Amino acid sequence: MKNIADLDYKEKIMDTMEKFYSDGIRLAEKYEASRLAEKQDKDGAEFDSRLTEIFCKAVSLYDKQAKALANDFADYWLSEYSEGRQKKEEAVEWFYKIFSLIAGNFEKDMDFPQEDWEQINLIISSEAESLDMDLLNSIMTVIVERKKI
Numbered sequence: 001m002k003n004i005a006d007l008d009y010k011e012k013i014m015d016t017m018e019k020f021y022s023d024g025i026r027l028a029e030k031y032e033a034s035r036l037a038e039k040q041d042k043d044g045a046e047f048d049s050r051l052t053e054i055f056c057k058a059v060s061l062y063d064k065q066a067k068a069l070a071n072d073f074a075d076y077w078l079s080e081y082s083e084g085r086q087k088k089e090e091a092v093e094w095f096y097k098i099f100s101l102i103a104g105n106f107e108k109d110m111d112f113p114q115e116d117w118e119q120i121n122l123i124i125s126s127e128a129e130s131l132d133m134d135l136l137n138s139i140m141t142v143i144v145e146r147k148k149i
Helices: 004-036 045-062 064-081 088-103 114-130 133-145
Strands: none
Touching (some): 004 088, 045 064, 064 088, 064 133, 114 133
């Protein structure tokens, strides 16, 4: 028999993740429509800033202790993929996968390019001392199972 509290917690996680994803897709659609209308944000800087902001806020709502981790992932993404180097929908997907990794919901069909895995390892290593042990173990399990170390 499943514990009701466990189910409520898992539903809360999924609600937070799905809300982030939904907000991210709406944001991408809004900025794509603006770009097509040639109104604003040609290089995507405003989109990039807003997406990283809603990602960090969503992760913080999920787990306040993971806020620094979310900020590190956002900074990495900005340095690697911002300014149109990744399609907006792909950016939302990328952050959703990172959120899934943090939340312990990283699916078998989810993956990152090798460069991203290397950065994920560096970020986790740099934040390891401040992370909750369950969070650290969850992320490291995925990394080890996929032989990304």
